Amino acid sequence: MATSADKKQEVGEGETLGLATLACHAGSDPRRWTSRDVIPPISMATTFLLDDPSDRSGFLYTRVGNPTRRSLEECLAAVEGARYAFCFSSGLAALLNTTYLLRAHDHIVCSADVYGGTYRFLKNCAARMALDTTNVDCTDVGKFQKAFLPNTKMVWLETVSNPTMKVLDLKALVSVSRQRAPHAIIIVDNTFLTPYLHKPLECGVDVVMHSLTKYINGHSDVLMGSLALNDPKLADELRKLQNYMGAVPSPFDCFLTNRGLRTLEVRMLRHGDSALQVARALESNPRVERVLHPGLPSHPQHKLAIELLTKGFCGVFSCYVNGTAQQTKDFMNNVKIFALAFSLGGHESLIELPREMTHSAMTEEERQAIGITDTLVRISIGLEDPRDLIRDLEQALLLAIPNPKD
Numbered sequence: 396m397a398t399s400a401d402k403k404q405e406v407g408e409g410e411t412l413g414l415a416t417l418a419c420h421a422g423s424d425p426r427r428w429t430s431r432d433v434i435p436p437i438s439m440a441t442t443f444l445l446d447d448p449s450d451r452s453g454f455l456y457t458r459v460g461n462p463t464r465r466s467l468e469e470c471l472a473a474v475e476g477a478r479y480a481f482c483f484s485s486g487l488a489a490l491l492n493t494t495y496l497l498r499a500h501d502h503i504v505c506s507a508d509v510y511g512g513t514y515r516f517l518k519n520c521a522a523r524m525a526l527d528t529t530n531v532d533c534t535d536v537g538k539f540q541k542a543f544l545p546n547t548k549m550v551w552l553e554t555v556s557n558p559t560m561k562v563l564d565l566k567a568l569v570s571v572s573r574q575r576a577p578h579a580i581i582i583v584d585n586t587f588l589t590p591y592l593h594k595p596l597e598c599g600v601d602v603v604m605h606s607l608t609k610y611i612n613g614h615s616d617v618l619m620g621s622l623a624l625n626d627p628k629l630a631d632e633l634r635k636l637q638n639y640m641g642a643v644p645s646p647f648d649c650f651l652t653n654r655g656l657r658t659l660e661v662r663m664l665r666h667g668d669s670a671l672q673v674a675r676a677l678e679s680n681p682r683v684e685r686v687l688h689p690g691l692p693s694h695p696q697h698k699l700a701i702e703l704l705t706k707g708f709c710g711v712f713s714c715y716v717n718g719t720a721q722q723t724k725d726f727m728n729n730v731k732i733f734a735l736a737f738s739l740g741g742h743e744s745l746i747e748l749p750r751e752m753t754h755s756a757m758t759e760e761e762r763q764a765i766g767i768t769d770t771l772v773r774i775s776i777g778l779e780d781p782r783d784l785i786r787d788l789e790q791a792l793l794l795a796i797p798n799p800k801d
Contacts, residue, residue, distance in 0.1 A: 422469030435466035477623035486606030488642035489620035499525035511753035543575035562696035609740030666710030669781035688712035720769035729791035739775035
């Protein structure tokens, strides 16, 4: 764990700095190291020298704390606008740690259309811990309000849902949560948007979660998750859980993620701009039935999206193919630049079929209820030339669906 309390002294006391500046410098003061490295060195040590048995002034054991991890955690806290940040070995490990803030028979309110891994964990693992979850369409504030029970202790949301790209009125949901369950912990998975596009803590939530595997690392070579927050008591609990449960990332992975974080802003600008270009092209293609991108006027929450996301949109969107289930698979198999693969947010463009991949653990009834059909495709736009990506998708669609439906 790290606090961002001392980072201002490193990058300019009392200054208001932009995200790009904080990403480049927070937690990385060369004066910390005797070698004066301008980037944080990789500390592979598992244990550290003490002055005496009661010495707790520095690092003790790398599960408890590590210099390279501390640098990353301080930088994450800075860019998120948080006082504290904690890194874990995966996004799901971060989710697991949050459930240990609860007690048996507590209740969780969760978005109906969340990341498939979140759904699987809450249904198959949290349930074994006697934690009950209600999944609800959070675009309907009335339904959201009715989902609360007397024992609701946690609310789990995604500002932009995965994979149906629904946009939530986060401030309204926070207001309802505080009224219905004043002591419930409100957590937002901000993986899709990153702190460059959206800072949920400013909307009043308690904890922001990230799969750092995705945009923040940005190169598809690290598995890691994080939690960021401001409440000192909650931070103390998470600090203990991080230590007691031991699901911490390696120093080398922390180094790689810190390196990826340096370029977050410029990458998000390119991801977002390219994705909107590709989405517009697909929306005009007769072989695509519908495109789900919050930046398009056709999106049901477009007005809310442009009010909430003033800096733009991420590189992920979804679409319904205007064809059969088999033609949808043929389309995905025909792409040349895109990789048919899980995940998102890397420099390379990916394509996936949620029904059979990320959300296969849901029942068919559950998938249909939230719009995950056998023709829904999720697309993650990388850093390639968007003109090449458009041509690739168009040729793949043409091969798969020579005669589209009217």
